[in-house]
Amino acid sequence: MDTNSQFEKVIQQCRTVFSNKMKDYGLAWRVLRPSSLTDQIFIKANRIRSLEEKKSAKINEGVESEYIGIINYSVMAIIQLECPYEINLSNDDVLNFFDTETKETKDLMMNKNHDYDEVWRKMRISSLTDIILQKLLRIKQIEDNDGLTNVSEGLNANYYDIINYSVFALIKLSE
Numbered sequence: 442m443d444t445n446s447q448f449e450k451v452i453q454q455c456r457t458v459f460s461n462k463m464k465d466y467g468l469a470w471r472v473l474r475p476s477s478l479t480d481q482i483f484i485k486a487n488r489i490r491s492l493e494e495k496k497s498a499k500i501n502e503g504v505e506s507e508y509i510g511i512i513n514y515s516v517m518a519i520i521q522l523e524c525p526y527e528i529n530l531s532n533d534d535v536l537n538f539f540d541t542e543t544k545e546t547k548d549l550m551m552n553k554n555h556d557y558d559e560v561w562r563k564m565r566i567s568s569l570t571d572i573i574l575q576k577l578l579r580i581k582q583i584e585d586n587d588g589l590t591n592v593s594e595g596l597n598a599n600y601y602d603i604i605n606y607s608v609f610a611l612i613k614l615s616e
Contacts, residue, residue: 444554444612445547451611452543455512459539462513463532470517471526475596476584478518479577482603485510486573493567505614508607511573515600515607516542522596543604550605561609569610576603 470478485507492498520538524530530538554561561569576599583589583596 444559445551447612447615448547448550448608451608452512452547454611455509455516456536456539456543458509459513459516460532460536463535468530468532468535471521471530473517473521473526475518475521476581478514478521479580479584482511482514482518483574483577483581485514486570486577489570490567490574493570505611508611508614511607512604515604519597519600546601546604549601550608553605561606562613564609566610566613569606569613573603573606576606 473481489504489507492504516539519542520530520535524538579593580596580599583593583599588596
């Protein structure tokens with residue numbers, strides 16, 4: 442199992458969805474504040490947990506599309522934090538941000554995988570979902586504190602972790 446290539450495959454799938462939705466909707470998401478994007482991610486993660494518990498769905502969209510949405514909304518949130526909506530960006534600028542942020546995320550993942558011996562491979566997908574929800578509650582608290590932390594990682598680090606846990610879930614679902 443080559444985590445690097447699996448990560449790249451998942452991110453390429455997410456980028457394709459991201460790019461296609463940008464063609465459909467433009468950059469309408471740029472008006473959303475980071476806290477609104479956090480809430481969108483929370484909705485998707487909560488739906489995944491709900492489906493895991495109920496073992497059935499009434500909407501014909503699986504958890505894979507929700508994890509892809511979590512990844513893409515997380516990238517959007519990072520972009521909003523680094524480049525506020527008042528600043529004009531082109532579609533190409535946004536895709537460059539997408540590539541930069543997902544590379545940063547992958548680098549972090551590779552470093553953590555080295556230290557943790559890819560323990561995520563032994564985890565349940567439901568645990569990955571729970572950790573994503575926990576990270577979202579942390580982000581909400583940091584946002585409620587105006588982005589200030591005393592000793593904790595900031596917002597970007599939590600979004601990177603959410604992206605990585607979502608990638609892990611998508612890899613596990615594909616295996």
